[in-house]
Amino acid sequence: MKDINQIVDRLKMETNNSKEITYRKKMVCKREVYIIYNEPLTSSDKISDFIIRSLDRINKIYPKEKKLEEVIFNEIENFKVSKITTYEDICYYLHYGFTIILLENSSTYFALETKGKLSRSINTPQTESALRGAMDSFVEDMQTNMGLIRRRIKDNQLWVESLEVGRYTKTKVNLVYLNGVCDKNLIEEVSKLIKSIDIDGVINCGTIKNLIEKENKSVLPTMISTERPDRVCQAILGGRMVVMIDCCQFALILPIVMNDLLISSEDSYGKSINISLTRIIRYMALFITLFTPGVYIAITTFNQEMLPTQLLVSFASQRASVPFPAFAEAMIMMLAFEILREGDLRGPTFTTSALSTVGALILGDAAVSAGIVSPIMIIVLAITSLSSLLFTEPEMINGIRWWRLLFMVGGILFGIIGVLLGFIFFIIKLSSLHSFGLCYLMPYSPISLVGLKNSMIQFPTKYLNKREPALSSNEIKYRRKNS
Amino acid sequence: MKKMIFIIPIIFLLTGCYNYREINELAIVSGVSIRKVDDEIELTTEVINPKKEQDASSGEEPEFIIYTSRAKSVQEAIRKMIKESPRKMYGAHIEILVIDEGIAREYLMDILDFFARDPEIRSEFKVLVGKSDDILKITTPLEKISSENILNSLENNNKYLGFANVVTYHELISNVLNPNIELVLPVLNMKGNVNLGEDKENISNTSVKATSIIDGMAIFRNNKLMGYLTEEESLTYNILRDSAKNFFIRTSGHDNEYIVHEIIRLSSKMEFDKNKNEMKITLTGNSAISEVNEKIDLENLEEVSKLEKKLNQELKKMVERSILSIQKKYNSDIFGFGDVIYKSYPKYFQKIKDEFKHDGFQNMKVNVSVKIKGQEKGSLNRGVRK
Numbered sequence: 097m098k099d100i101n102q103i104v105d106r107l108k109m110e111t112n113n114s115k116e117i118t119y120r121k122k123m124v125c126k127r128e129v130y131i132i133y134n135e136p137l138t139s140s141d142k143i144s145d146f147i148i149r150s151l152d153r154i155n156k157i158y159p160k161e162k163k164l165e166e167v168i169f170n171e172i173e174n175f176k177v178s179k180i181t182t183y184e185d186i187c188y189y190l191h192y193g194f195t196i197i198l199l200e201n202s203s204t205y206f207a208l209e210t211k212g213k214l215s216r217s218i219n220t221p222q223t224e225s226a227l228r229g230a231m232d233s234f235v236e237d238m239q240t241n242m243g244l245i246r247r248r249i250k251d252n253q254l255w256v257e258s259l260e261v262g263r264y265t266k267t268k269v270n271l272v273y274l275n276g277v278c279d280k281n282l283i284e285e286v287s288k289l290i291k292s293i294d295i296d297g298v299i300n301c302g303t304i305k306n307l308i309e310k311e312n313k314s315v316l317p318t319m320i321s322t323e324r325p326d327r328v329c330q331a332i333l334g335g336r337m338v339v340m341i342d343c344c345q346f347a348l349i350l351p352i353v354m355n356d357l358l359i360s361s362e363d364s365y366g367k368s369i370n371i372s373l374t375r376i377i378r379y380m381a382l383f384i385t386l387f388t389p390g391v392y393i394a395i396t397t398f399n400q401e402m403l404p405t406q407l408l409v410s411f412a413s414q415r416a417s418v419p420f421p422a423f424a425e426a427m428i429m430m431l432a433f434e435i436l437r438e439g440d441l442r443g444p445t446f447t448t449s450a451l452s453t454v455g456a457l458i459l460g461d462a463a464v465s466a467g468i469v470s471p472i473m474i475i476v477l478a479i480t481s482l483s484s485l486l487f488t489e490p491e492m493i494n495g496i497r498w499w500r501l502l503f504m505v506g507g508i509l510f511g512i513i514g515v516l517l518g519f520i521f522f523i524i525k526l527s528s529l530h531s532f533g534l535c536y537l538m539p540y541s542p543i544s545l546v547g548l549k550n551s552m553i554q555f556p557t558k559y560l561n562k563r564e565p566a567l568s569s570n571e572i573k574y575r576r577k578n579s
Numbered sequence: 580m581k582k583m584i585f586i587i588p589i590i591f592l593l594t595g596c597y598n599y600r601e602i603n604e605l606a607i608v609s610g611v612s613i614r615k616v617d618d619e620i621e622l623t624t625e626v627i628n629p630k631k632e633q634d635a636s637s638g639e640e641p642e643f644i645i646y647t648s649r650a651k652s653v654q655e656a657i658r659k660m661i662k663e664s665p666r667k668m669y670g671a672h673i674e675i676l677v678i679d680e681g682i683a684r685e686y687l688m689d690i691l692d693f694f695a696r697d698p699e700i701r702s703e704f705k706v707l708v709g710k711s712d713d714i715l716k717i718t719t720p721l722e723k724i725s726s727e728n729i730l731n732s733l734e735n736n737n738k739y740l741g742f743a744n745v746v747t748y749h750e751l752i753s754n755v756l757n758p759n760i761e762l763v764l765p766v767l768n769m770k771g772n773v774n775l776g777e778d779k780e781n782i783s784n785t786s787v788k789a790t791s792i793i794d795g796m797a798i799f800r801n802n803k804l805m806g807y808l809t810e811e812e813s814l815t816y817n818i819l820r821d822s823a824k825n826f827f828i829r830t831s832g833h834d835n836e837y838i839v840h841e842i843i844r845l846s847s848k849m850e851f852d853k854n855k856n857e858m859k860i861t862l863t864g865n866s867a868i869s870e871v872n873e874k875i876d877l878e879n880l881e882e883v884s885k886l887e888k889k890l891n892q893e894l895k896k897m898v899e900r901s902i903l904s905i906q907k908k909y910n911s912d913i914f915g916f917g918d919v920i921y922k923s924y925p926k927y928f929q930k931i932k933d934e935f936k937h938d939g940f941q942n943m944k945v946n947v948s949v950k951i952k953g954q955e956k957g958s959l960n961r962g963v964r965k
Binding site: 396405408410411412415418422508511 | 598599600601602603605607609627629630669671672674699701727
């Protein structure tokens with residue numbers, strides 16, 4: 097093919113003579129050899145200890161060898177030697193941290209794995225803590241992440257489809273699923289969607305998520321992002337598909353339904369009867385966080401007759417000195433809380449104690465004494481925001497805010513009727529929502545007896561025999577044999 | 580998207596609408612009393628004063644405020660209160676309505692419409708006949724709001740004494756509209772001095788200077804007040820109407836000896852015997868001995884069954900006596916005998932209706948049978964007295 101000097105020149109020109117790419121020229125068996133590697137991506141130890149040494153050894157042992165390609169392929173000390181032929185391949189491997197060996201007068205080149213360790217080690221999960229549960233979490237390195245999954249599911253049927261997305265980033269995207277359990281149409285659909293993505297770059301899973309999500313108008317998530325390998329493996333075993341993105345510590349689980357957002361990976365540790373109570377509390381929290389401000393506004397501005405007299409008098413006395421209408425009061429407090437939460441999330445860790453002081457003392461206590469808000473409003477806000485923090489998926493917490501606002505507006509416009517109208521709209525919207533073909537209200541509507549066993553009430557594992565038929569292809573129906 | 584840009588501001592701009600009112604702009608009415616003064620209706624409302632808890636200075640404020648106004652109609656009277664009150668009266672939390680004796684005697688039908696028609700007011704509040712004016716003004720010690728005080732003592736009187744019945748406005752209306760049954764309302768009276776009772780000092784003493792009391796029941800005929808029932812008659816009414824839940828019967832022996840029975844789970848059944856023209860009343864239930872002041876061995880079954888017999892006789896006598904006295908004194912079918920006949924023999928009742936109203940009830944024979952079972956005897960087997 098081409099002369100190797102030509103290749104080197106072209107590479108140099110295209111990379112604008114980057115200092116990071118090292119070109120090392122060597123004479124092996126009287127032939128010119130170029131060792132090219134991308135310095136920040138590679139481990140220098142591996143290159144000098146194994147590649148350069150073995151080339152030197154080859155030079156000593158076979159000084160007059162003609163078929164140098166064969167010898168290098170056989171003798172070089174590296175676990176992964178690929179023969180490549182094109183210039184594009186050279187660039188590709190180079191940017192993946194491989195070392196390229198170019199041989200004079202040869203049409204095949206070698207790519208040797210010499211990746212340096214650029215990723216942090218496996219850590220405990222930061223965003224999804226659990227009392228019981230595996231303490232490892234995904235890192236930014238795809239290899240490690242795949243390892244964490246493979247360690248848990250040791251079967252040939254764990255299939256991985258590797259794709260590449262991003263014109264410049266060339267990010268590896270892996271679709272992980274159980275062959276024969278996961279729905280084939282789903283796999284085809286998702287892989288087609290990902291393949292069709294033409295974008296400059298993919299830095300995190302959010303980009304992929306937004307590009308393959310069909311329900312962009314809905315505020316509620318149709319995919320879960322998680323950093324817990326145990327949760328990912330549970331999802332895979334349940335017939336779901338997982339999208340792993342290189343350089344992102346979150347994996348995407350899809351498809352998911354509303355019910356999945358209320359299930360924690362920790363639930364499988366407990367007794368079903370205790371977990372059921374926890375689930376009911378989570379469902380209640382969902383309703384509390386959605387409706388409390390709306391219902392409070394509706395009751396205090398329209399439907400005062402719904403309150404017991406004692407409570408009405410107590411509310412009235414608390415609101416006696418507040419100059420704002422209930423809606424404005426609620427909006428002020430909601431805004432204050434959202435600002436506080438955002439500041440807490442974005443700010444550096446050492447400011448959080450200052451924030452909590454400001455939040456608790458100034459917004460809570462002082463605002464009441466100053467007569468800006470009533471104490472009952474603080475309670476409403478507290479129970480609302482507390483309940484919203486029960487969900488691990490941030491998209492869920494953020495999405496709920498819109499619906500809460502809708503119920504509040506409904507409450508201020510038409511009272512309890514308005515909240516009810518909002519609720520009807522909410523249910524209509526939820527039931528028209530789909531996550532990759534799966535109805536969002538799945539075990540409840542359309543009703544699925546198998547799914548109901550693991551919804552608001554969790555049945556004992558003994559009774560969770562069948563797979564959810566809507567989720568998986570029907571080849572293997574039972575996840576557990578009756579005994 | 581362009582549509583949304585127009586719609587969203589409209590949502591916020593059109594907010595000042597139907598029935599919107601903030602909770603602290605309401606005058607929460609808890610009780611209403613109504614009377615007739617010189618051809619005009621005088622309405623008195625008790626408005627709860629929501630006090631701020633933290634504010635030390637508001638400790639001086641009264642718990643409730645009384646507004647009074649006069650007009651030709653109820654609606655006008657209640658609206659005219661705005662003249663003295665800064666807030667509009669809010670009627671959804673009315674707990675009691677006190678109808679003055681004078682109105683009850685003549686004009687009961689004239690005032691009923693407003694409270695049933697107004698959509699804001701719930702017809703679940705209780706109605707009483709007031710024997711004295713200004714009862715709502717009295718400050719009360721245990722319950723801070725005087726209406727609540729009256730309501731609770733009314734309900735407890737019915738529950739544990741059986742001397743009063745609880746009539747909601749809804750029941751009052753359906754009772755007034757039903758021609759086959761006459762109306763009975765509980766009576767509210769005053770004990771002590773009104774002028775002292777109005778003052779806050781009334782509740783700073785250990786014994787109150789003035790207080791409201793539930794004082795038996797008022798009997799109506801053709802929706803006009805006829806008179807007041809005695810305690811025994813009231814109890815009989817409640818027994819027959821199944822609204823006495825818990826009451827006491829004393830059976831007396833010789834030489835001031837007595838035993839007190841508590842009657843529980845009482846139920847009554849009325850049946851009309853067309854051939855004999857007789858009303859059969861059956862009372863069943865259980866009793867518990869709650870006080871023994873007699874030489875008796877309660878472990879002896881014979882004595883116990885004797886006692887049971889005695890109790891049944893005593894109760895039967897009391898019921899028969901009371902029915903007879905109501906028949907003779909008032910000729911008002913408060914027990915709903917007419918209703919019982921109408922429900923079992925509608926055609927027959929149509930024929931005798933006018934006659935029944937005239938003297939049919941008065942001459943109705945009554946056959947009372949009482950089947951109370953003695954069940955509990957308390958913690959002691961014998962009386963303390965030897």
